[in-house]
Amino acid sequence: MKKIILILFTLLFGISLYAKPVFKRYPFKSGIILYDINTSGIGEGLMTHSVGISRFVFDDWGAKELKEDDVTEIQKGDFNEKIYRHTMSKMDYGTIYTVDFDENVTYQTRDKSIDMAIAQGQDLSTESIDLLKDMKAVQTGTDNVAGYKCDLWRLKDQTMCMYKGIPLKISIDAPGFTSTRTAQIILFDKPIAPKEFRLPGFAVVIDKDYTSNLSAQTNTEDYLKAIETLRQKAPSIGINLDDQNLTLTKEQENEVINTLGADYLKKQKRLLPKLLVALKGARECINHSESGKDARDCLAASNKIDEELGDQTRDYDFGHWDQALKAKIDSDIKQEIKDLDITIDCIKRYNKTTKVIECTEGSTGL
Numbered sequence: 001m002k003k004i005i006l007i008l009f010t011l012l013f014g015i016s017l018y019a020k021p022v023f024k025r026y027p028f029k030s031g032i033i034l035y036d037i038n039t040s041g042i043g044e045g046l047m048t049h050s051v052g053i054s055r056f057v058f059d060d061w062g063a064k065e066l067k068e069d070d071v072t073e074i075q076k077g078d079f080n081e082k083i084y085r086h087t088m089s090k091m092d093y094g095t096i097y098t099v100d101f102d103e104n105v106t107y108q109t110r111d112k113s114i115d116m117a118i119a120q121g122q123d124l125s126t127e128s129i130d131l132l133k134d135m136k137a138v139q140t141g142t143d144n145v146a147g148y149k150c151d152l153w154r155l156k157d158q159t160m161c162m163y164k165g166i167p168l169k170i171s172i173d174a175p176g177f178t179s180t181r182t183a184q185i186i187l188f189d190k191p192i193a194p195k196e197f198r199l200p201g202f203a204v205v206i207d208k209d210y211t212s213n214l215s216a217q218t219n220t221e222d223y224l225k226a227i228e229t230l231r232q233k234a235p236s237i238g239i240n241l242d243d244q245n246l247t248l249t250k251e252q253e254n255e256v257i258n259t260l261g262a263d264y265l266k267k268q269k270r271l272l273p274k275l276l277v278a279l280k281g282a283r284e285c286i287n288h289s290e291s292g293k294d295a296r297d298c299l300a301a302s303n304k305i306d307e308e309l310g311d312q313t314r315d316y317d318f319g320h321w322d323q324a325l326k327a328k329i330d331s332d333i334k335q336e337i338k339d340l341d342i343t344i345d346c347i348k349r350y351n352k353t354t355k356v357i358e359c360t361e362g363s364t365g366l
Contacts, residue, residue: 022121023117023122024061025058025063025124026125026165028061028166030191031058032056032186032190033057033168034054035053035056036052036180037071039073041178046075051071053069053070059197062124063093064092065090066088066196067090068086069085069086088101090197093114094110094111094118096108097204100202104203105203106200108204119224129165132160132162137160139151139154140159145169146184150162150168151163157172167181218307218310226261230256233255237255239252257353257357260353261356264353265352265353268309271305272340275305275340278301281301282299286299286333287330289326292317292321295316295325295326316328345359
C-alpha cells in the first residue's frame, strides 16, 4: 500500500492540490503559427539558400504539440544539388514522437520531466523568457510580426521577437550565414482540429529506455488517473474541488480515499499474488547464485511486476558480489515477503482502500 498511501497523504494533507493548477507550457490554451523559413550560407566553393515553411500547433496549454518543417535547400558552387528536408515531432501528454521521413519510421519515447510537470500542474509558460534572462539576453525594443507586437531580445548573433514567451520571429546573422524564421499566420485560443496533430502512418519504434525504472512512468500515470477519477466523482461525494478552503467530513474523507485508491486496489488484487510467487522464486534463486549477474537475473521477474505496480524496484551494487550482499538481498526479500503476506490477506478480505489500510496497519503494528 506504500504508493497509494503516499498519494492519499499528499492529497488529504495538502488540500490545495484538489484544485490542482492546470499544466501550462504556453500562456494560451491553443495556437497555430505558420512560419516562413529563409536561410543563406557561404562557404569555401559553396553557396546555399534554403526556403520553406514551418508549422507549430499546440492545444491543452501545450500538453499536445506538433512541430513540422518542410524546407528545400539549393546548393551552388563546385557542385549543384537540391536537397529536401522534412521533419516532424509531436508531444502528446509526455509521449514524444519523432518522424524520420527518410526511413519512413516514427520513434516514440517519453519525457520524464513533462510527466512530472503534468502531474504537478506546473505553469511553465514563462520558462522561455526566464531562460533568455538567465542567458543574459538583452531586450532591445519591440517589433510587429503578423499583427502582433512582440519584444525583441538579443543574444549574441541571434535576435528573437517574443510574444508572451512564444517566438514570432527568429533571426541569426553570423559571418557567412543568415537565417530568418518569421510568423506569417498566427491564431491563438481557437479550436484545433484533431487532424492538425496527425502523424504519417509509418511503423512506430518504441524506445524502451524512457527510464531505467519504468515504475516512475507507471507511478505518474496512476497518479493522474486517480486524480481524474476523483474529479469526476467529486460532485456525488458533495465536494467542490475548486474550493481553496475545502474541508471534509470523516465520511467524505473516506469516500475520497476509496475513490483515489480504487484502481490501484484492483491492480494489487491482480498482481500481488504473482509478486509473492516471483519473490519466493527470486530468494531461492539468489541463494544459489554465484555472481552478481546471476542475482540480477533472479530479480528480473519480481522487478517487472513492481514496475507494473509503480513501486520502486530493487537496486543493488551487483558489481561487488559477495556473501554480505547475498545476505543483505536475502534479508530484504524475506521482509518483503512477510509484509506481502499481510497485504495480500487484507486485499482479499476487503474491497475498499480505507479497510485495507486499517487492516494492514493493524497487522503490522503501524
